[in-house]
Amino acid sequence: MSPADFAGFTFTSLTSHRLRTSLTALGIAVGIAAVILLTSIGEGLHRFVIAEFTQFGTNLVTVTPGRITTHGASLGAVNTVRPLSIDDALALTRVRYVQVTDPMVQGNAEVVYAGKSRRVTLYGTGADFSRALSMRVASGEFLPHDDPRAARALAVLGSKVAKELFGGENPLGARLRIGGERYRIVGVMESKGQILGFDLDDTVFIPVGRALDMFNRESLMEIHVLYEPTAPLAEVEAGIKRVMVARHGAEDFTVTPQQKMLEVFGTVLNALTFAVAAIGAISLVVGGVGILTILTIAVAERTSEIGLLRAIGATQRAILLLFLGEAALLAAVGGAAGLAMGWGIAGALKLVLPALPVHTPWHYAVLAEVVAVGVGLAAGVLPARRAARLDPLEALRSE
Amino acid sequence: MIRLRGIERIFRVGEEEVHALRSVDLDITAGEYLSIMGPSGSGKSTLLNLIGLLDRPNAGRYELDERDVTGLTDDEQARVRREKIGFVFQFFHLVPRLTAAQNIELPMVLAGVDPAERRERLRKLLAEYALEARARHRPDQLSGGQCQRVAIARAMSMRPAVILADEPTGNLDRHTGQEVMAVLERVHHDGGTVLLVTHDPEIGGRAQRTLRMIDGAIVSDQKADAGGNGGT
Numbered sequence: 001m002s003p004a005d006f007a008g009f010t011f012t013s014l015t016s017h018r019l020r021t022s023l024t025a026l027g028i029a030v031g032i033a034a035v036i037l038l039t040s041i042g043e044g045l046h047r048f049v050i051a052e053f054t055q056f057g058t059n060l061v062t063v064t065p066g067r068i069t070t071h072g073a074s075l076g077a078v079n080t081v082r083p084l085s086i087d088d089a090l091a092l093t094r095v096r097y098v099q100v101t102d103p104m105v106q107g108n109a110e111v112v113y114a115g116k117s118r119r120v121t122l123y124g125t126g127a128d129f130s131r132a133l134s135m136r137v138a139s140g141e142f143l144p145h146d147d148p149r150a151a152r153a154l155a156v157l158g159s160k161v162a163k164e165l166f167g168g169e170n171p172l173g174a175r176l177r178i179g180g181e182r183y184r185i186v187g188v189m190e191s192k193g194q195i196l197g198f199d200l201d202d203t204v205f206i207p208v209g210r211a212l213d214m215f216n217r218e219s220l221m222e223i224h225v226l227y228e229p230t231a232p233l234a235e236v237e238a239g240i241k242r243v244m245v246a247r248h249g250a251e252d253f254t255v256t257p258q259q260k261m262l263e264v265f266g267t268v269l270n271a272l273t274f275a276v277a278a279i280g281a282i283s284l285v286v287g288g289v290g291i292l293t294i295l296t297i298a299v300a301e302r303t304s305e306i307g308l309l310r311a312i313g314a315t316q317r318a319i320l321l322l323f324l325g326e327a328a329l330l331a332a333v334g335g336a337a338g339l340a341m342g343w344g345i346a347g348a349l350k351l352v353l354p355a356l357p358v359h360t361p362w363h364y365a366v367l368a369e370v371v372a373v374g375v376g377l378a379a380g381v382l383p384a385r386r387a388a389r390l391d392p393l394e395a396l397r398s399e
Numbered sequence: 400m401i402r403l404r405g406i407e408r409i410f411r412v413g414e415e416e417v418h419a420l421r422s423v424d425l426d427i428t429a430g431e432y433l434s435i436m437g438p439s440g441s442g443k444s445t446l447l448n449l450i451g452l453l454d455r456p457n458a459g460r461y462e463l464d465e466r467d468v469t470g471l472t473d474d475e476q477a478r479v480r481r482e483k484i485g486f487v488f489q490f491f492h493l494v495p496r497l498t499a500a501q502n503i504e505l506p507m508v509l510a511g512v513d514p515a516e517r518r519e520r521l522r523k524l525l526a527e528y529a530l531e532a533r534a535r536h537r538p539d540q541l542s543g544g545q546c547q548r549v550a551i552a553r554a555m556s557m558r559p560a561v562i563l564a565d566e567p568t569g570n571l572d573r574h575t576g577q578e579v580m581a582v583l584e585r586v587h588h589d590g591g592t593v594l595l596v597t598h599d600p601e602i603g604g605r606a607q608r609t610l611r612m613i614d615g616a617i618v619s620d621q622k623a624d625a626g627g628n629g630g631t
Binding site: 016314315 | 448453454473474478480486488492494495501505506553557
């Protein structure tokens with residue numbers, strides 16, 4: 001039997017029961033649409049989160065004090081963590097491939113200007129903070145390269161703070177009080193929006209040494225290390241560790257490359273996407289059961305036709321293939337409809353809820369279609385085998 | 400062309416064994432027109448099904464065109480049926496969703512006959528069986544006689560060695576039955592071998608040669624002298 005004849009024959013047997021065929025295909029369509037829609041949302045979420053984190057650049061390593069390890073019988077062990085100092089940050093600039101390092105401490109402080117006061121997130125940073133985290137200054141400039149241990153009392157405002165305190169006025173050059181000390185404003189940051197609930201615009205930046213004094217802290221919270229984008233991460237990490245161990249005498253710090261964090265996020269989000277796809281797959285299985293049911297009925301109804309085909313020379317294999325072909329075609333049609341449905345709904349969601357990240361990669365679509373045909377074939381195996389194994393004589397007699 | 404030796408066919412019905420065929424010996428030469436008659440349950444349909452390779456004997460030997468076909472596998476049987484045997488059934492057995500032309504083509508489609516060749520044969524068959532006007536009709540739009548003509552055209556499409564007709568007029572009125580018989584007899588006239596199973600003596604009596612069966616055995620084998628077309 002030629003492929004064209006084969007396709008024609010299965011096609012006519014499906015079109016002879018239009019309603020039944022469409023309803024069965026609908027079962028598969030709903031399953032595929034569910035898979036497409038849920039994975040689209042999962043993938044959209046994935047991209048959204050990754051984009052949120054890569055806005056700080058990916059060639060970034062963060063050094064934090066303390067070591068994240070699991071201790072066994074360390075009860076009563078003396079805490080030997082040495083504070084992370086500004087000098088550590090300066091020392092790290094000597095590591096190979098490192099472009100910029102920036103010490104950082106963060107806390108809350110009250111900012112007062114012309115009788116208005118506001119509690120903001122205060123960042124004590126070096127001059128290279130904006131560069132390390134790819135943040136841009138809207139007007140003025142970022143903190144200057146002063147001696148970090150005796151920096152001048154200068155401040156840079158986040159866009160929201162500038163708006164709230166100064167309204168339409170130009171804040172550059174104005175003086176305000178931060179935690180009781182007077183600071184002169186040298187710059188205003190570009191709006192960066194929120195990330196995981198942190199408002200990056202409701203912030204004020206001052207030199208890190210002053211912030212440490214203000215918060216009465218000994219240790220920095222983080223040192224950001226920006227390295228050449230093409231540099232091997234492992235070497236950068238090793239270099240940082242070598243310098244830090246030499247200074248601290250032990251590895252009492254943690255080095256977290258942004259890339260590793262992204263990998264972790266990626267893994268988590270992939271698992272999430274997979275989980276929602278699995279939920280969608282349940283409806284696909286139900287669709288498969290629909291095909292199984294309809295095909296079982298079709299074999300029973302067409303027993304005498306099967307008998308005839310066998311009598312005029314169809315082999316068991318030919319009968320098997322005919323019914324498998326019907327199952328596959330049914331599922332393929334349903335799958336295509338489901339793709340259109342899923343895509344349509346995803347597009348509509350995008351229009352109605354622009355905040356919801358939705359993204360359908362085309363290879364998901366191909367995969368979904370392949371899965372649909374696979375489900376159809378799997379569902380078709382039992383009825384098709386039953387059809388092929390019918391005794392031709394008995395099949396002919398059933399009328 | 401067909402040679403049966405010592406054919407036995409036993410069915411099990413519950414605890415009982417039913418001897419459908421008892422040591423049947425039969426020789427049929429090419430071009431014969433033969434009818435098998437007998438009361439129901441005499442084994443005439445079983446014999447036809449065995450010859451049509453839809454059934455297997457419990458014992459004995461069946462040769463078709465000098466070839467032993469007794470022990471063929473299922474697939475080989477299917478191939479022999481496709482190449483050498485044309486069936487005509489009492490209930491026509493047309494595929495309801497296919498047109499008359501598609502039904503006639505079906506064996507050629509299954510055998511993978513080249514489309515150009517197929518179209519040519521189809522055209523001839525439609526003309527030969529006066530079905531040109533009905534080619535695009537589905538079976539439910541055809542009369543019983545037309546359905547049976549389509550079935551005969553289908554049986555002839557692969558140019559089989561033998562046509563096996565099981566009560567071909569059993570589902571038709573008398574007049575239409577006569578017409579269908581005339582069509583079958585024309586197949587015989589053109590050199591085809593026709594085996595006909597019937598319980599109607601008038602129909603069976605038209606054949607050149609008549610077998611009578613009772614209880615699974617052939618009890619008489621008569622040849623008419625004048626070609627057996629006396630009825631028309």
